[in-house]
Amino acid sequence: MMTEQNHKIEKIFDEWKVAIIIASIGRRNEIEQLLPHLFSQTLPPWKVILSVEKNDDIPDGIPSAVEIIKGPRGLTAQRNRGLESVINNCDVIVFYDDDFIPARNSIAEIVKIFEKYPEIVASTGLVLADGVKKGGIEYDVSVDIVNNQSISNPPENIRDIDSLYGCNMALRAKAVGAIRFDETLPLYGWQEDVDFAGQLLVKGRIVSADTFQGVHRGVNKGRTPGAKLGYAQVVNPLYLFKKGTMRWKKALILVLKNIIANHMRLIWEEPFIDRRGRAKGNWIGLWHILTGSSDPRRINQIK
Template sequence: MKIVVVIATFGRPEHVTRLLAQLEKQTRLPDAVIISAPDAGHIPSSTASTFPVSTLLGKTGLPAQRNIALEAALDRFDIVTFFDDDFIPEDTYLAGVSAAFDKQPDWAVITGNVLRDGASSAGLTWDEGIQALAEANPTAEAPGVDKLCGYGCNMAIRTAFIGNLRFDERLVLYGWQEDVDFTSQLRVKGRVVGLNSIRGVHLGVKSGRVSGVRFGYSQVANPVYLIRKGTVPLTFALRLVGKNLLANLARSLWPESYVDRRGRLRGNLLAISHVVRGRVEPEYILEI
């Protein structure tokens, strides 16, 4: 099975360089890597690798950048694996993906086990991420666990099941919950599976992300939009909105140094005011 790795990036060329170097260590190398970025200023000056690396430029926003890569990949590869530029896969990651899809023809999506996730903290350095992988205990092969969706920092998808499905470009810029929207729709084609034996570390780098107000708006507007679209369960989306709203409200008095809680809360409240008036527009963050 031919595997392409897609890296959608914004403002972090040094992380793309580090990820490409990590991919060289895979026991099963990718057949190709596609880097999708708004322009050449977002990618490293050199991408020389033992596997083919191509760059696609001209679109901004995670869903749009992933879509342009899909258009280039679908007819040429059996598996497309999406890695965030700050995700470090274990050296056996792609070999595990290939073997699992080969054994399980009804699997549509595989998402790996994130050993540490800096997205929920101040973030991790590359050295910390590599150390976490080195210290991880070996894991025995285990059956896949059915999931509602894949986790966007690391998810592999059987291209034969994608068809005309694309990431929703109304979820602009950071595209929060675009992974949930896209992969949950693939459950009608096959299983969406979490596999503990396929592992990595998500550094959760804070650069290249949207402002606190914009992200706070997306925390409310995007789940409500997906409820209307019918791609996420009502309980899942409302629980997500409530959790983030309460966290931003509670921590706005003593915010963490790495989170703009007050900005997020302002964005939450602005989105709620829009939703109450019947205005559900994820792309409104472009006007903020």
């Protein structure tokens, strides 16, 4: 028998089309682990898009309901291909990283936010734990955290922000319109979510909400090598400042924070972070800035 709550969810589903886009490279196992959490949502997604480079990125036995889009690698390009495929036919677009595990009520809670607050154009959810900061979180541990810490009727606790966290963000499709991720930021596209938010902010409110939750596992496999990331840590903020999607103060703090962290950690380097590579990339980026030759796309030349 359908409860009153389930009836409300069903009614919302009839009116809202939610597309989930996952951009992935070389993480077949993580995709295989993520998909059941998408198809067991209390409010099922209208469409699930997997944007990859080649067949080797796709796990065996993938559900037929998953739409596969293939093209050249690069987070921004892969996300844009996903956007192009659904932007004119859905109401909400959700981006999850391939190593993110959402709570079962996440999609329903996302829709509730956009339905209740028409002025909100984008939202980032609550990350219960982030493995990026601790060398990764095992899948079983992530599931336990989601099951034990997420709650079925969480308080909204909505806060206005000026950026998004790309591992767990939702966008109002109508507000996105012609806005796309900047493909000048190649590979992992460091700060691409901040840049996208900077473009979207003129359309309405961007918020952080505790209502949709999950765990970012922070899997190390498939991430940008140390020297390349170190280059992006210096060059990308300057590029975004010049573009107008990042304030100069935030850009400066971000650059200095990463340079200091990378060099201080050279003394006691974490086993899961290539601080030497990052420091090397920092110096190459600084040299390119001083010589007027910095360009985010030059990350592809860094060894």
